[in-house]
Amino acid sequence: MSKSVRRAALIIDSIAEGPKTVVELSLMFDLHRSTMFRELQSLEEVGYVHRRKSGQYTLGLHLISLSKLAFDNLDLREAAHDHIRRLHKVVGNTVHLAALMESSIVYVDKVEDPNGVRMYSRIGKAVLPYCSGVGKAILADLDEGGRNAVLAGSTWEKFTEHTITSRDALDRELEIIKKQRWAADDREFEDFVNCVAVPIHSSMGVVGALSVTAIRMVQNLPQLKTHLPLMQQTAELISRELG
Amino acid sequence: MSKSVRRAALIIDSIAEGPKTVVELSLMFDLHRSTMFRELQSLEEVGYVHRRKSGQYTLGLHLISLSKLAFDNLDLREAAHDHIRRLHKVVGNTVHLAALMESSIVYVDKVEDPNGVRMYSRIGKAVLPYCSGVGKAILADLDEGGRNAVLAGSTWEKFTEHTITSRDALDRELEIIKKQRWAADDREFEDFVNCVAVPIHSSMGVVGALSVTAIRMVQNLPQLKTHLPLMQQTAELISRELG
């Protein structure tokens, strides 16, 4: 069982990197053309890949349907759902929940004030680890290998005057964050936004983070920091629910 | 090859409907416990499913990463990308691109005025077919079976004074839409929003739709309708690119 499924997964991953033809794939996997053809045919049948008229294979629609369900079933999201809504009721600000998945950090839930300013963030959106509160909160609790994986491919683009733009500077800040057990984003990504974030752990280590965000004109960092005790308590409750 | 992969896909679909245990799945698929156990072990290895401490299996994180890539590689999205941006430049309004995938309609791209009012819609969000312009534009070009599939599970919730709340009324409107080759949403979902939409076809039939949306106070339906010739031309160009 293992072999077919494992290889099918590898083929899908390979197609995910860009469209591929039967011949390309058969060379990559050292399989006969006919075999690869049949494999792709099967994958197409179940909607995991899609064949273009040109003969190139791309990812299939079914994966998109699945991901929506995967989101809903996410352990972290489920465990945190009630807690972050309760937190939002008390603090009033926008609350974000981010998860560490594979080697990227993704927003998986958010609660925002329907009447407030709507910020540009989207559930499912990947977060830049080095210039976001949740990103830094998660990085701080990762070991060297984990940090490297998450930061691989970082552009270190300078979005504002305050953006951290080197690994060294980031590592220094992460040590502080790790000690104090919370992270801030003080205008590091957008000039008018600041937030504070705390990590969430399971028995496997850090799995995500939650943050409370505000427009700096409305609430500045010292004001946001008053929410930290409640945030840490919330994170603790979620962590406990995850085991 | 075919059998393992096909079954693996069915198992994943089954898990997508809700967490399942090894025993449940082995009964559903009439497989030996040990076999199902190994199958799930393989799927877990490649990140397609995730095992909870409780022994239940849920969808894995890897599916979420894949879906993002699947979106980017979407034929319709690629083919339409430049065209809808050009359309946006001319008309100025928010332009939505929706795709018919399996039996749901999903926003796959949108271009909006960064300075304008930001509407609540999200790429990846499922669209309610019976009270949206793109939904009705797509439904109109589907046959009986297709319509049933897409509308299965509709709640027919009445969002505004103008929402269509029965299949009969919808079918009547769809006939008109089909003839005139465009659809409108005149305050059917939100009281202050209206839009016009046109379908996009490939050789396989209707595959999506694009719409131009406006706050009714800013542009009402007759004003939006002036964009229709350009929209239809855009849809035609996209259709041609799809083959």
Place this chain on the structure above:
DNA sequence: CTGGCTGATGCAAATACTGCAACACTGCGA
């Protein structure tokens, strides 16, 4: 403590998959 249920692994039988060969079709260059 014991009985039942689930998780996990080795092994031989059985089945599904592989590679080959062959053919059809396409597009390209001679």
Place this chain on the structure above:
DNA sequence: TCGCAGTGTTGCAGTATTTGCATCAGCCAG
């Protein structure tokens, strides 16, 4: 126009993977 090279597609027989059984370990409830 023709032939050629590359690709898509299918049937078939050998082989290798997967399957089911038997078995054992661990856990919880009675």
